[in-house]
Amino acid sequence: MFIHKSRQLIISLSVAVLVLLAGTTAAAQRVTAPADDLADVAKTYQIEIVTVAPVFPVPTDYGAIDGQRAEPKQLENYTPLFRAEFTLYPTSFVKRSQLKRVVLCTELYFAGQRRNAVPDFAHDTLYLDVARGAYDRTYLRKVMHHEFFHIIDYRDDGELYSDERWSALNAPGFKYGTGGRNAQGQPTTSLPTDQFPGFLNHYSTTGVEEDKAELFAFLMVDYWFVQERIKRDGVLGQKVKMLKDLLKSFCADMNDELWNKISKRPQSLAARAGGGYIAGSFPKIV
Ligand SMILES: [Zn+2]
Numbered sequence: 001m002f003i004h005k006s007r008q009l010i011i012s013l014s015v016a017v018l019v020l021l022a023g024t025t026a027a028a029q030r031v032t033a034p035a036d037d038l039a040d041v042a043k044t045y046q047i048e049i050v051t052v053a054p055v056f057p058v059p060t061d062y063g064a065i066d067g068q069r070a071e072p073k074q075l076e077n078y079t080p081l082f083r084a085e086f087t088l089y090p091t092s093f094v095k096r097s098q099l100k101r102v103v104l105c106t107e108l109y110f111a112g113q114r115r116n117a118v119p120d121f122a123h124d125t126l127y128l129d130v131a132r133g134a135y136d137r138t139y140l141r142k143v144m145h146h147e148f149f150h151i152i153d154y155r156d157d158g159e160l161y162s163d164e165r166w167s168a169l170n171a172p173g174f175k176y177g178t179g180g181r182n183a184q185g186q187p188t189t190s191l192p193t194d195q196f197p198g199f200l201n202h203y204s205t206t207g208v209e210e211d212k213a214e215l216f217a218f219l220m221v222d223y224w225f226v227q228e229r230i231k232r233d234g235v236l237g238q239k240v241k242m243l244k245d246l247l248k249s250f251c252a253d254m255n256d257e258l259w260n261k262i263s264k265r266p267q268s269l270a271a272r273a274g275g276g277y278i279a280g281s282f283p284k285i286v
Pocket of ligand 1: 213
C-alpha cells in the first residue's frame with residue numbers, strides 16, 4: 001500500500017475535517033504523498049476530493065453513474081497530473097462553477113456506457129476515471145479540462161446543447177452531429193486534424209457542447225498548437241476569441257493574465273510527434 005491508512009481516510013472527508021486532520025500529518029510526508037497533495041487541492045478550492053469510499057451507483061435523471069474505488073497505485077499515478085492541471089484554475093473560477101466534489105475512481109460508467117469522466121450537474125460532482133487512457137498523459141490532461149468545461153458551460157446559462165452565437169461561426173450549411181456519445185466507433189475522433197476547417201478534430205463536429213469543450217481542453221493543454229492552427233483557420237480563431245470572452249464574463253479571473261500563464265506552460269506537451277497524441281484507439285471523451 002502506498003498510502004498510509006490514516007492518510008487515505010483524509011482525502012475522503014470534508015474540507016473541514018481535512019483541516020482538522022492536517023495537523024496530525026507529518027510535514028515531511030506531505031511533499032510527495034498523493035493523499036496530502038489532494039488534500040491541499042481540496043483545501044485551496046474548498047471542494048471535497050473523494051478517493052477512498054466513493055458511493056456507487058449514483059442515480060440521476062438520465063441514468064445511473066457507476067464505478068469502483070481506484071487502487072492506491074492508480075491514484076499515485078494520477079494525482080500529480082490532476083493537481084498540475086486543476087490548480088491552473090483560479091479559485092474564483094471553480095467557486096463560480098459551484099463544483100462541490102471530485103470523485104477519483106475507476107471502471108466509470110454512465111447509463112451503462114463506459115466513460116472516462118462524468119459531470120453530475122445535479123450533485124455538483126465531477127467523476128474522473130484515473131486509469132482509463134492512462135498510457136497517454138496528454139489525453140488524461142485534456143479529459144479533465146474537457147469535462148470541467150461542460151460544468152462551466154452548464155453553469156453559465158443552464159444550456160449545454162445549443163449556442164446559436166457559436167454555431168453561427170461555422171460555415172453556412174454546417175450541422176453538428178448527434179453528440180459525443182455517438183462517436184464511440186471512431187478511433188481517430190479525438191486526434192487533432194486539419195480535415196475539418198473550423199474544428200480541431202472530428203469530435204468537435206459532433207455537437208456544439210463538444211466543440212467548445214474540446215477547444216477549452218486544447219487551449220489549457222496545447223495552447224501553442226491552437227495558436228498555430230488559428231493562423232490559417234479564421235473560424236477557429238473566432239471561436240477562440242468567443243470562448244475566451246465567454247470564460248471572462250463567467251469569471252473575471254479567466255483573463256489575459258491567465259492565458260499568458262497558460263501560454264508559458266512547458267511546450268513539450270504540444271511538441272511531441274503527432275501533437276502529443278497516440279494514434280489509434282483510445283477511449284473517447286464524452
Ligand atoms: Zn464532452
